[in-house]
Amino acid sequence: MSEDGSAYDELLDRYARVVDVGNAQGLLRWDQQVMMPEGGTPARSKQLSTLSSLSHDLLTDERVGELLDDLEDADLDAEQAGAVREIRREYRRETRVPRELVERISEAASEALPVWESAREEDDWDAFAPALEELLDLKREYAHHIDPDRDPYAVLFEDYEPYLGLDTAERVLGRLADEVPPLIDAVRASEVDLPSPFEGEFDPATQEDLARDVLDALGYEWEHGRLDTSTHPFSTGTQFDARVTTRFSPEDPLDSLYSTVHEFGHATYTLGLPREEYGSPLGQSRDMTVHESQSRLWENHVGRSRAFWKHFLPALIERFPRLDGLTPGEMYAAANRVDPDNTIRVEADELTYHMHIALRFEIERDLVADDLDVAEVPQVWNDKMEEYLGVRPETDRDGALQDIHWSHGNFGYFPTYSLGSVLAAQLSAAAEDAIDDLDGRIAAGEFAPLTDWLCSEIHRPGARMPTDDLVESATGEAYSADHFLEYVTEKYGELYDL
Structure with missing residues (x-):
C-alpha cells in the first residue's frame, strides 16, 4: 500500500x-x-x-x-x-x-x-x-x-449548507418573495373555491394506520426504520436505521399524511446512501438543501399530485369510509388548496409556505445580529405574518413557538427549506425527462422507478461532490429557481383558473 x-x-x-x-x-x-x-x-x-x-x-x-x-x-x-x-x-x-x-x-x-x-x-x-x-x-x-x-449568520448557515452560500440563499429567497406573492394575490382574487372534504374529527389511531399505509405504498423499508409520534415531525438515522415521526390533528388527516410523506423523503434519502461507505463522507448526505429537496419532492411533487391520488384514494376511503364518493380530482384539489390564513408552516401550501420561511429567515438573522430582542419576537413575528399573508396568529403557540428549530440552536436552518423546495422542482423535472411515463407509474403505485433514479443521481453520491456540482450532475443544469416558479405558476394557474 x-x-x-x-x-x-x-x-x-x-x-x-x-x-x-x-x-x-x-x-x-x-x-x-x-x-x-x-x-x-x-x-x-x-x-x-x-x-x-x-x-x-x-x-x-x-x-x-x-x-x-x-x-x-x-x-x-x-x-x-x-x-x-x-x-x-x-x-x-x-x-x-x-x-x-x-x-x-x-x-x-x-x-x-x-x-x-x-x-x-x-x-x-x-x-x-x-x-x-x-x-x-x-x-x-x-x-x-x-x-x-464574517457575518455570524453566514457562518451558522454553512453548518446546514456549506457550498451554495448565503448570497445564493438571499438571491433565491428574494426572487421567491418577489414572484410568489403576486400569485398568492391572484389566487385570493380568483372566484374558484377549491373544496375541502374533511369535516368533523378523524380518529388519530386510524390516521396512524393511514400513515403506515402510505409508507407501505411508497416503499419504506420497515426492517430499517420505524414510525412514531413527536411534538414536531422529524426523521433521523443512518443508511441502516432511518426513523420517521409524525403527529396527528383530529380535524385534518392530510396534516399527518403529508408530514409522514415529507419525513419519508428524508428517510429514503438516508436509506439510499451507500451502505459500504458507512462512516465516510462518501456515505453521508449532502447537507440540508439536498435533504430538504428529497422531503419536499415526495411531499409535493408526488404526494400532492393527481397521479398519487389516483393510486392512494382507495386506501384513504378504506380507513375513513365516510369519504366514499370522492374522486381523485377532488382529492387533488383538496390537497392543493391555497390557504393564506393558515399560520402553521408545516401545514402550509406550496405557495404560502415560502412566506413562512421568509419571516423566520429575517427574524433569526436579526436575532443572531443582536438587532432584535428575544422579548420582541412574538410581536415582530405576528407583524410579518400579517404583512406577508394578511393573518395574525391568535397565540404564540401558533406563532413564534410553533417550530422546534430554535430550541436546538439551529439558526440558519430555515432557508434550506425554500432552497430544497426549489431544488425539488428541478429534480422532479429531470426525473420526468429520465423516466418514461412517470405519472402513469405513480398512478399505478409504481414508486420504485423514481426512488431508483433519485438513489442513482442523489443518494449514492453521498457527499463526494459539493452541492452545486451534485445538482448539475443530476439535472444537467446549474441550481436555479426557474423550474419551481414555472411549476407553481402552471399548477396553480390551472387549479384557480388564473
Missing part, C-alpha cells in the same frame, strides 16, 4: 469514530423527543454533552491534522479527494471552537427542548425566552470562533 493510501485509510478510520459518536447522539435525541420519560432531561443533557465533547476531541486530534497535511498534495482519485475535502472542511471549523463551548451548546440545547415543549403547550413565550437567549449567545460565540471577521 502506498504512503498516501495508508494515510487515507487511517484518516477514514479515525473519521468513522466521529460518525459513530454523532449517530449515537442522534439516537439519544430521537429518544428524548419520542420515548424518554419527562424527568430524564438532566441526565440526557449530560450524556449528549459528553458525546459532543468526545466527537470534538476525535475530530480535532492532532493526528487528524497531520494526516490531512500528508494528503494535501496526494494523488487521490475523485472519490478520495471528495472525502478528504469534507473531512478537512469539518476539521478546520471544529478546531477553531473550544471543546468547552461545544459541551455548553449541546447541554443548553438538550435542556431547552423540554422548556420549548412546555412553553408551546402553555402558550408562554416568556418561559422559553431565557433558553433562547442563552442559545443565541452561545451560537454567536461559536460563529465568532470560526471566523470573527
Whole structure:
C-alpha cells in the first residue's frame, strides 16, 4: 500500500469514530423527543454533552491534522479527494471552537427542548425566552470562533449548507418573495373555491394506520426504520436505521399524511446512501438543501399530485369510509388548496409556505445580529405574518413557538427549506425527462422507478461532490429557481383558473 493510501485509510478510520459518536447522539435525541420519560432531561443533557465533547476531541486530534497535511498534495482519485475535502472542511471549523463551548451548546440545547415543549403547550413565550437567549449567545460565540471577521449568520448557515452560500440563499429567497406573492394575490382574487372534504374529527389511531399505509405504498423499508409520534415531525438515522415521526390533528388527516410523506423523503434519502461507505463522507448526505429537496419532492411533487391520488384514494376511503364518493380530482384539489390564513408552516401550501420561511429567515438573522430582542419576537413575528399573508396568529403557540428549530440552536436552518423546495422542482423535472411515463407509474403505485433514479443521481453520491456540482450532475443544469416558479405558476394557474 502506498504512503498516501495508508494515510487515507487511517484518516477514514479515525473519521468513522466521529460518525459513530454523532449517530449515537442522534439516537439519544430521537429518544428524548419520542420515548424518554419527562424527568430524564438532566441526565440526557449530560450524556449528549459528553458525546459532543468526545466527537470534538476525535475530530480535532492532532493526528487528524497531520494526516490531512500528508494528503494535501496526494494523488487521490475523485472519490478520495471528495472525502478528504469534507473531512478537512469539518476539521478546520471544529478546531477553531473550544471543546468547552461545544459541551455548553449541546447541554443548553438538550435542556431547552423540554422548556420549548412546555412553553408551546402553555402558550408562554416568556418561559422559553431565557433558553433562547442563552442559545443565541452561545451560537454567536461559536460563529465568532470560526471566523470573527464574517457575518455570524453566514457562518451558522454553512453548518446546514456549506457550498451554495448565503448570497445564493438571499438571491433565491428574494426572487421567491418577489414572484410568489403576486400569485398568492391572484389566487385570493380568483372566484374558484377549491373544496375541502374533511369535516368533523378523524380518529388519530386510524390516521396512524393511514400513515403506515402510505409508507407501505411508497416503499419504506420497515426492517430499517420505524414510525412514531413527536411534538414536531422529524426523521433521523443512518443508511441502516432511518426513523420517521409524525403527529396527528383530529380535524385534518392530510396534516399527518403529508408530514409522514415529507419525513419519508428524508428517510429514503438516508436509506439510499451507500451502505459500504458507512462512516465516510462518501456515505453521508449532502447537507440540508439536498435533504430538504428529497422531503419536499415526495411531499409535493408526488404526494400532492393527481397521479398519487389516483393510486392512494382507495386506501384513504378504506380507513375513513365516510369519504366514499370522492374522486381523485377532488382529492387533488383538496390537497392543493391555497390557504393564506393558515399560520402553521408545516401545514402550509406550496405557495404560502415560502412566506413562512421568509419571516423566520429575517427574524433569526436579526436575532443572531443582536438587532432584535428575544422579548420582541412574538410581536415582530405576528407583524410579518400579517404583512406577508394578511393573518395574525391568535397565540404564540401558533406563532413564534410553533417550530422546534430554535430550541436546538439551529439558526440558519430555515432557508434550506425554500432552497430544497426549489431544488425539488428541478429534480422532479429531470426525473420526468429520465423516466418514461412517470405519472402513469405513480398512478399505478409504481414508486420504485423514481426512488431508483433519485438513489442513482442523489443518494449514492453521498457527499463526494459539493452541492452545486451534485445538482448539475443530476439535472444537467446549474441550481436555479426557474423550474419551481414555472411549476407553481402552471399548477396553480390551472387549479384557480388564473
